[in-house]
Amino acid sequence: MxxxxxxxxxxxxxxTGGGITEDEIRQIVAEEIELWRAKGKTLGRVELMLDGEEIQVVAHERSPIKRIRRITGYLSTEDRFNPSKQAELGDRRAHL
Incomplete structure (x- = not known):
């Protein structure tokens, strides 16, 4: 396919611009993930282009920036909130 x-x-x-099978894409992505992991970085996006018989791979790092929120006076990332704080965040409304 x-x-x-x-x-x-x-x-x-x-x-991808086309002409590359899903198996090839999966193999390339797996190899790129391992290369980036060895560098201590996280792969975020890959662009694959077919150039004759060769596949050109352009890889981009996932941004290390995380969004920090303040709930009841504490600064933290959303993944570290307990269920009560997650519910409070979900109940918030933007006031314009």
Whole structure:
């Protein structure tokens, strides 16, 4: 099966111009994830382009920036909130 356009594999956004099979894409993404992991970084996006018989791979790092929220006076990322704080965050409304 040949894939064109955009898909997500293992939380990595993959853009391809076509002509590359899904198995090839999955193999390339797995290799890139390991290369980036060895560098201590996280792969965020991969662009694959077919150039004759070769596949050009352009990889981009996932941003290390995390959003920090303040709930009841404490600063933290949302993934560390307890259920009560997550509910409070869900109940918030923007006042314009």
């Amino acid at each position: 040949i894939i064109e356009n955009t898909l997500t594999i293992d939380s990595v956004l993959v853009n």
